[in-house]
Amino acid sequence: MAAQPERGTAPPSAAASSIETVLRGATVYDGTGSEGIIVDVALADDRIVAVSRDLDIEGSNEIDLSGLSLAPGFIDTHTHDDFAVILHPEMAFKVRGGVTTSIVGNCGMGTAPHHQAVQVAQSFHPDAELPVWEGYGGYLDLLEDAPASINIAALMGHGTIRAAVMGPRDTAPTSEQLAAMSEMLVEGLDAGCLGMSTGLIYEPGRHATTDELAALASVVAAAGGIYTSHIRNEADHLEQSIDEAIEIGRRSGAPVVISHLKVTGKRNWGTAQRVLDQIAAARSTGVDVAADQYPYTAGSTVLSAILDQGALRNEASPFGGLSGDDVAIASCPAHPEWNGRTLTDIGAELGMNAADAADHVIATDLRTNIILHSMSEDDVQTILATEGIMIGSDGLPTLEGQPHPRLYGTFARVLGHYSRDLGVLSLAAAIHRMTERPADVFGLVDRGVIRPGAVADLVAFDAETVIDTGTFDDPQRYPTGIEWVWVSGVAVVAGGEHTGKRPGRVLRRSPRRAASDTAASNTAASNTAASNTAV
Numbered sequence: 001m002a003a004q005p006e007r008g009t010a011p012p013s014a015a016a017s018s019i020e021t022v023l024r025g026a027t028v029y030d031g032t033g034s035e036g037i038i039v040d041v042a043l044a045d046d047r048i049v050a051v052s053r054d055l056d057i058e059g060s061n062e063i064d065l066s067g068l069s070l071a072p073g074f075i076d077t078h079t080h081d082d083f084a085v086i087l088h089p090e091m092a093f094k095v096r097g098g099v100t101t102s103i104v105g106n107c108g109m110g111t112a113p114h115h116q117a118v119q120v121a122q123s124f125h126p127d128a129e130l131p132v133w134e135g136y137g138g139y140l141d142l143l144e145d146a147p148a149s150i151n152i153a154a155l156m157g158h159g160t161i162r163a164a165v166m167g168p169r170d171t172a173p174t175s176e177q178l179a180a181m182s183e184m185l186v187e188g189l190d191a192g193c194l195g196m197s198t199g200l201i202y203e204p205g206r207h208a209t210t211d212e213l214a215a216l217a218s219v220v221a222a223a224g225g226i227y228t229s230h231i232r233n234e235a236d237h238l239e240q241s242i243d244e245a246i247e248i249g250r251r252s253g254a255p256v257v258i259s260h261l262k263v264t265g266k267r268n269w270g271t272a273q274r275v276l277d278q279i280a281a282a283r284s285t286g287v288d289v290a291a292d293q294y295p296y297t298a299g300s301t302v303l304s305a306i307l308d309q310g311a312l313r314n315e316a317s318p319f320g321g322l323s324g325d326d327v328a329i330a331s332c333p334a335h336p337e338w339n340g341r342t343l344t345d346i347g348a349e350l351g352m353n354a355a356d357a358a359d360h361v362i363a364t365d366l367r368t369n370i371i372l373h374s375m376s377e378d379d380v381q382t383i384l385a386t387e388g389i390m391i392g393s394d395g396l397p398t399l400e401g402q403p404h405p406r407l408y409g410t411f412a413r414v415l416g417h418y419s420r421d422l423g424v425l426s427l428a429a430a431i432h433r434m435t436e437r438p439a440d441v442f443g444l445v446d447r448g449v450i451r452p453g454a455v456a457d458l459v460a461f462d463a464e465t466v467i468d469t470g471t472f473d474d475p476q477r478y479p480t481g482i483e484w485v486w487v488s489g490v491a492v493v494a495g496g497e498h499t500g501k502r503p504g505r506v507l508r509r510s511p512r513r514a515a516s517d518t519a520a521s522n523t524a525a526s527n528t529a530a531s532n533t534a535v
């Protein structure tokens with residue numbers, strides 16, 4: 001390692017007067033996919049100002065990171081932290097896992113208009129009191145005025161906007177309704193939202209046709225925004241659903257992110273590579289398609305979604321067929337004693353079958369969340385081994401219940417379990433897919449890399465010990481081995497403990513880097529252990 005050239009050294013004379021912190025002796029992974037090298041990193045204000053071996057500057061704060069790995073802070077590409085960031089601003093469940101930025105507003109669920117947004121909030125934060133804000137701009141301003149411990153970037157939710165304009169209608173929008181939805185999108189884009197998400201498996205997003213979505217995505221594309229989608233069907237019609245996302249990208253010109261890419265429904269297991277090839281083929285024809293993934297074989301959502309789609313009684317539902325053993329309650333505010341138990345188990349107690357038990361639970365409390373064991377380990381690994389796949393937790397921050405452990409453990413699990421222990425991907429590639437890759441895809445400038453001039457969002461962890469520790473029975477546990485986290489140069493985790501600091505910022509949309517730059521960074525990260533098609 002010592003033989004490698006130094007990179008990106010700033011002239012010490014230029015920076016020496018303002019150096020505050022020098023991080024010494026870590027193995028630095030710069031986020032580009034390059035292997036780690038032992039160098040020192042100097043910070044001044046919110047920026048990295050020097051990266052060099054044996055840096056000859058004294059900082060007012062010298063920190064010895066010998067034996068640790070230092071990486072750009074992790075960007076959680078897929079979160080539902082929209083309201084948690086207001087209600088739990090220290091965001092310990094994210095920052096203790098190395099996350100420095102959450103992208104909110106996923107799966108069609110956004111934070112404006114406020115009246116609709118707070119209804120969604122009820123599912124994740126029962127009875128919580130939220131402040132009032134006006135539009136997406138008002139939401140972002142609120143976070144700027146009362147910062148959290150991590151950065152937030154926001155997508156707009158198609159479902160939230162559609163509900164505000166059209167209510168629960170299953171018809172196509174009139175031209176006036178389409179114009180009203182477009183106007184809300186423009187408000188959010190002007191305020192700095194990154195783009196629009198859809199949730200085509202949920203009410204009311206599932207009633208939108210491809211034409212409606214392409215028209216709205218065109219509004220987003222015109223402002224340089226992105227289109228992300230929880231696609232219409234992740235089971236029997238997975239390929240058609242990915243085709244629809246690609247078509248929306250092609251027609252609108254918006255870059256596409258397929259959210260939490262997975263194969264559900266037992267009879268579809270083993271088809272992940274086919275889907276990855278399908279995405280790679282679309283990319284080769286010039287459609288910009290990316291995808292993110294969480295590293296678990298179980299999903300999590302609201303119980304109402306699987307019941308609306310008949311998943312417990314119909315093998316052909318968009319979730320695939322689910323049995324009562326496959327579904328456990330994550331949180332039921334009216335009956336917390338059901339948390340963690342399967343529908344089969346609850347049904348046995350109530351003297352009914354699992355499907356009837358589910359109907360009973362939802363009638364008791366509409367805000368019930370569930371865990372669904374619905375994927376195969378092989379498919380999860382096939383997707384994770386693929387170059388360019390980003391990491392997004394999709395965690396539901398229902399801290400009162402038994403949330404899916406991905407809320408806390410996603411990044412540590414990829415680093416420790418899948419990279420170190422199983423060798424599914426290299427450590428450098430894993431870090432790239434949590435840092436520079438999402439910064440490029442979502443247009444987060446000066447983030448996701450360690451180089452002079454970049455913002456000092458950083459995480460230091462022990463590559464030998466880092467691991468997720470939460471389980472489905474006991475999910476609310478911080479990972480092991482995440483020792484330090486800095487957000488904009490401020491230590492938010494120090495020696496494994498939260499410092500209480502809240503330096504998080506609102507990251508507003510910037511023009512994305514040219515496609516050729518993104519392709520170059522993909523090539524730099526081609527050192528994955530088992531990939532052949534890039535997504």
Ligand SMILES: [Zn+2]
Nearest residue numbers: 107230259260
């Ligand atoms: Zn989703």
